[in-house]
Amino acid sequence: GAGVSQSPSNKVTEKGKDVELRCDPISGHTALYWYRQSLGQGLEFLIYFQGNSAPDKSGLPSDRFSAERTGGSVSTLTIQRTQQEDSAVYLCASSTDWGGIAEAFFGQGTRLTVV
Amino acid sequence: AQKVTQAQTEISVVEKEDVTLDCVYETRDTTYYLFWYKQPPSGELVFLIRRNSFDEQNEISGRYSWNFQKSTSSFNFTITASQVVDSAVYFCALFGPRRGSQGNLIFGKGTKLSVKP
Numbered sequence: 213g214a215g216v217s218q219s220p221s222n223k224v225t226e227k228g229k230d231v232e233l234r235c236d237p238i239s240g241h242t243a244l245y246w247y248r249q250s251l252g253q254g255l256e257f258l259i260y261f262q263g264n265s266a267p268d269k270s271g272l273p274s275d276r277f278s279a280e281r282t283g284g285s286v287s288t289l290t291i292q293r294t295q296q297e298d299s300a301v302y303l304c305a306s307s308t309d310w311g312g313i314a315e316a317f318f319g320q321g322t323r324l325t326v327v
Numbered sequence: 328a329q330k331v332t333q334a335q336t337e338i339s340v341v342e343k344e345d346v347t348l349d350c351v352y353e354t355r356d357t358t359y360y361l362f363w364y365k366q367p368p369s370g371e372l373v374f375l376i377r378r379n380s381f382d383e384q385n386e387i388s389g390r391y392s393w394n395f396q397k398s399t400s401s402f403n404f405t406i407t408a409s410q411v412v413d414s415a416v417y418f419c420a421l422f423g424p425r426r427g428s429q430g431n432l433i434f435g436k437g438t439k440l441s442v443k444p
Contacts, residue, residue, distance in 0.1 A: 245432065254418065254436035301370065305432075315362065316432060318372035 216319035218304050224325045225294055233289040233322045237306030244287050245316060246279060250300040261287065294326045329354045331421050333435035340409055341443050348404045348438045350419030359423035361402045366416040409442045
């Protein structure tokens with residue numbers, strides 16, 4: 213597609229359930245980021261993938277959070293045993309390289325609500 | 328540590344007023360990049376500008392201008408003759424070589440700009 217695509221756009225889940233959020237980056241972009249944006253807050257870095265390198269997971273808030281990137285393209289962010297504090301908009305971005313050279317293009321996000 | 332501070336949480340102006348959004352950053356890197364993004368009510372972040380640490384020339388793009396001053400670690404954004412369509416949350420971001428657990432592209436908390444007709 214022309215831009216970064218995220219699905220679903222909205223997700224409501226019950227506390228304790230697992231959820232998977234999907235990101236389709238722009239074709240050819242080697243760098244992929246996940247961020248979390250809580251209501252009225254800035255963007256909190258979660259995880260970063262660059263090509264075939266080991267991902268930078270330093271931003272993941274707990275071991276309930278994990279992410280994969282298959283074939284250097286699509287990425288899935290998984291949250292296990294969701295908690296109410298996980299409610300936020302999860303944003304995915306991709307760029308052509310390490311991020312410092314080229315700008316990151318963002319998807320429209322997945323709004324997660326844990327009830 | 329790398330950090331971006333946007334001290335202004337919310338700004339409200341009347342259409343046609345000029346407005347400046349402040350951004351102060353902290354980094355020990357000599358090579359780094361600064362960005363501004365716009366997040367309209369639709370939610371998708373839109374890239375506005377990228378500036379590297381070696382280029383201190385100010386930049387103007389239409390009604391938008393950016394003032395980069397390394398001496399004060401600031402990268403301020405001015406909108407001239409603001410319009411209602413400028414209403415959005417604006418984020419300043421910093422990228423530097425990754426160190427420890429700092430990740431890479433670090434964002435400020437954003438400034439919500441409301442432009443009233």
